[in-house]
Amino acid sequence: MAILDIARMGHPILKGRSHEVTNFDDPELHTFIDDMKETMVHAGGVGLAAPQVYVPLRIVIFFVPEGRDGGAAVPMTVMINPVIKPVSDAMAEDWEGCLSVPYLTGVVPRWTQIKYSYQDVDGSLRERSAEGFHARVVQHETDHLDGVLYPMRMIDIATLSFTDAQADDEEEDLEDGESDDETLEHEAETDVPERDAAEPAL
Ligand SMILES: [Zn+2]
Numbered sequence: 001m002a003i004l005d006i007a008r009m010g011h012p013i014l015k016g017r018s019h020e021v022t023n024f025d026d027p028e029l030h031t032f033i034d035d036m037k038e039t040m041v042h043a044g045g046v047g048l049a050a051p052q053v054y055v056p057l058r059i060v061i062f063f064v065p066e067g068r069d070g071g072a073a074v075p076m077t078v079m080i081n082p083v084i085k086p087v088s089d090a091m092a093e094d095w096e097g098c099l100s101v102p103y104l105t106g107v108v109p110r111w112t113q114i115k116y117s118y119q120d121v122d123g124s125l126r127e128r129s130a131e132g133f134h135a136r137v138v139q140h141e142t143d144h145l146d147g148v149l150y151p152m153r154m155i156d157i158a159t160l161s162f163t164d165a166q167a168d169d170e171e172e173d174l175e176d177g178e179s180d181d182e183t184l185e186h187e188a189e190t191d192v193p194e195r196d197a198a199e200p201a202l
Pocket of ligand 1: 097098099100140144202
């Protein structure tokens with residue numbers, strides 16, 4: 001087991017299309033997946049895609065913590081060669097972070113309900129339905145396999161924020177006795193949930 005280096009936005013490995021996995025008997029594949037798990041846990045993330053650790057293969061790991069969106073937990077899942085289909089056109093906006101885009105967070109639209117298929121570590125085909133945060137994580141991670149980072153999906157780039165900036169703003173508001181940021185007020189009028197500074201990265 002080893003903790004791997006995580007590529008950051010701007011590195012070419014994050015921009016290309018990763019390759020399908022075809023040999024599920026390769027012991028190196030299983031060692032690598034174990035290293036991905038250890039790396040994700042070490043980084044405090046809930047999802048990690050192989051190109052984020054400089055390996056251009058279509059491999060993703062993720063889990064959904066219990067109580068997220070009021071939904072059930074999804075245990076640690078290894079998805080190989082994943083394919084996503086939206087169930088409807090419905091989309092929702094919410095905050096996302098990314099281990100390859102450290103210290104930042106932004107509002108990203110995603111399909112709210114999807115079906116997805118993938119191969120597990122043995123190469124067996126699996127199918128699942130997902131909604132809410134579960135669906136969001138799967139879309140975020142699968143995007144990594146096609147060279148797409150969440151800022152490229154953002155509609156309102158003005159929401160791109162440092163994760164620790166909001167707490168500072170609130171302190172200033174208390175001192176000034178007034179709000180100094182109209183965009184924050186506009187945000188509150190939309191359906192975008194309030195940002196949680198402890199949001200895990202993907
Ligand atoms: Zn990410």
